[in-house]
Amino acid sequence: MNPVIRGTVFFLCLLPFAYLVFALVSGAAGPDPAEFIMHVTGEWGARCLLLSLLISPLRKWTGWGALLKLRRMLGLYAFFYACVHLASFAHFYVGWTLSIVVEELLERPYITLGFAGWFLMLPLALTSNRSMQRRLGKNWQRLHRLVYLVAVFAFCHILWQVRSDIGEALLYLTLFGWMLIWRYIRYRKSV
Amino acid sequence: MHKRFNVPTIASSEITPESVYLDRRSFMRAGAGAALAVSGMKAVAGKGTGGASLDYREARKSDDAFFTDEDLTPAQDVSSYCNFYEFGTGKTDPASYAHEMSVDPWSIEVIGEVGKPGKLHLEDVMSGFDLEERIYRLRCVEAWSMVVPWVGFPLSQLLARFEPTSKAKYVEFRTLHDPGQMRGTRSFTSIIDWPYREGLRMDEAMNPLTLMAVGLYGKTLPNQNGAPVRLVVPWKYGFKSIKSIVQVRLTETRPATSWETLAPREYGFYANVNPQVDHPRWSQKQERRLPSTVFRPNRIPTQPFNGYGEQVAGLYSGMDLKKHF
Numbered sequence: 351m352n353p354v355i356r357g358t359v360f361f362l363c364l365l366p367f368a369y370l371v372f373a374l375v376s377g378a379a380g381p382d383p384a385e386f387i388m389h390v391t392g393e394w395g396a397r398c399l400l401l402s403l404l405i406s407p408l409r410k411w412t413g414w415g416a417l418l419k420l421r422r423m424l425g426l427y428a429f430f431y432a433c434v435h436l437a438s439f440a441h442f443y444v445g446w447t448l449s450i451v452v453e454e455l456l457e458r459p460y461i462t463l464g465f466a467g468w469f470l471m472l473p474l475a476l477t478s479n480r481s482m483q484r485r486l487g488k489n490w491q492r493l494h495r496l497v498y499l500v501a502v503f504a505f506c507h508i509l510w511q512v513r514s515d516i517g518e519a520l521l522y523l524t525l526f527g528w529m530l531i532w533r534y535i536r537y538r539k540s541v
Numbered sequence: 542m543h544k545r546f547n548v549p550t551i552a553s554s555e556i557t558p559e560s561v562y563l564d565r566r567s568f569m570r571a572g573a574g575a576a577l578a579v580s581g582m583k584a585v586a587g588k589g590t591g592g593a594s595l596d597y598r599e600a601r602k603s604d605d606a607f608f609t610d611e612d613l614t615p616a617q618d619v620s621s622y623c624n625f626y627e628f629g630t631g632k633t634d635p636a637s638y639a640h641e642m643s644v645d646p647w648s649i650e651v652i653g654e655v656g657k658p659g660k661l662h663l664e665d666v667m668s669g670f671d672l673e674e675r676i677y678r679l680r681c682v683e684a685w686s687m688v689v690p691w692v693g694f695p696l697s698q699l700l701a702r703f704e705p706t707s708k709a710k711y712v713e714f715r716t717l718h719d720p721g722q723m724r725g726t727r728s729f730t731s732i733i734d735w736p737y738r739e740g741l742r743m744d745e746a747m748n749p750l751t752l753m754a755v756g757l758y759g760k761t762l763p764n765q766n767g768a769p770v771r772l773v774v775p776w777k778y779g780f781k782s783i784k785s786i787v788q789v790r791l792t793e794t795r796p797a798t799s800w801e802t803l804a805p806r807e808y809g810f811y812a813n814v815n816p817q818v819d820h821p822r823w824s825q826k827q828e829r830r831l832p833s834t835v836f837r838p839n840r841i842p843t844q845p846f847n848g849y850g851e852q853v854a855g856l857y858s859g860m861d862l863k864k865h866f
Contacts, residue, residue, distance in 0.1 A: 381622050457819070
């Protein structure tokens with residue numbers, strides 16, 4: 351793939367983070383940075399994840415095979431935003447206190463889900479490079495199917511915390527559902 | 542000097558409506574006196590979004606709950622970080638879009654179980670009551686909090702003018718609902734049944750802490766903070782402090798409130814600040830006192846009744862607050 355395109359996508363995905371840092375330094379993040387950071391990182395983590403899942407259907411549609419080369423970057427960005435999201439939760443909401451972490455994880459299912467989603471991304475991120483891909487062979491693809499579970503967890507995590515307007519959560523779930531149906535139809539055809 | 546109030550000692554839901562009824566005359570006298578006393582007062586109500594000067598009695602350091610010397614949350618933060626879902630669910634949406642609401646002319650309709658139902662025009666609100674400053678803690682159900690210097694008058698004075706009947710056991714409030722001016726209510730995916738509704742038990746409404754606010758930081762309210770007139774109930778979660786009120790209805794039965802209707806497991810009718818009862822989705826044991834920063838998150842323990850227990854705990858004696866959350 352053209353390095354200019356890859357570079358552009360890299361910087362586009364980094365923009366929300368740059369905005370985050372700028373807003374925190376300049377004060378534009380407002381009086382409650384906890385809410386601000388959680389919101390921005392949660393939103394962009396979900397969007398990168400969704401985009402990474404939409405790469406395959408888009409590739410088929412456009413016939414542009416090189417799109418596949420963007421998938422790993424999008425997946426790693428999703429993981430990156432999930433890490434900042436989790437760190438910010440640990441910092442602002444539980445003050446890095448283990449006992450509160452345990453209580454939150456056990457008592458609040460949507461936090462359990464979100465954490466499980468992050469945890470399942472961990473092996474995917476660690477095995478995302480080419481040498482791991484080679485070493486794992488066929489198992490690599492099997493392992494990376496975990497991303498569907500990650501997506502289910504992530505989007506339910508979002509839907510679960512909606513207070514009164516379900517618009518955005520609905521959009522993610524619709525696109526994700528559509529992607530699943532598309533894959534299922536392709537799978538049926540291939541069998 | 543500040544007028545001190547008595548902490549209710551034997552208040553309970555059963556006897557209060559009657560006592561309120563019996564107290565009616567003294568409230569009426571107080572209300573009438575206030576109306577005469579402030580005839581010289583000049584209050585300017587702006588079309589748009591607050592900032593007009595008000596004449597009021599400043600809060601002074603005292604032992605009562607009308608004042609706190611905790612650090613104030615800066616005015617800029619109070620007016621930029623808001624929940625007012627009529628203008629969108631984002632924290633900065635109200636500050637961005639609330640100017641689309643016109644707050645003058647404005648009137649509040651007082652109906653239901655009252656001897657003299659009627660309308661109170663904004664001019665009557667601004668000039669008809671002695672305005673005073675109250676520095677209150679505001680605890681949002683989302684686990685953040687502020688300290689805000691409000692300007693307003695006790696709700697009890699307003700209610701007294703309309704002569705609640707013996708059947709008046711609850712007060713229901715409604716926010717303006719005008720999709721043309723409130724873009725949040727035009728969202729197709731919003732699951733709130735507008736208009737926004739809130740309610741109090743009569744004894745809660747008559748408590749001296751319960752304030753009808755028309756200003757903050759000495760100026761009229763910015764639209765996003767609930768202009769031109771809003772409720773402030775400092776011992777309850779912020780969503781009880783309904784904004785931009787157009788209707789007050791006194792009822793015999795408990796009114797259905799917006800959040801309670803939407804998610805009864807998560808938001809109760811009482812919604813008293815209570816660190817012992819967590820929201821199902823997050824802890825209420827602590828709060829972020831705003832402004833908070835990355836290096837100083839400012840997490841502090843949440844107090845029962847938001848620190849106003851001495852004044853209001855008696856209202857709920859004998860009630861299981863884990864059940865009636």
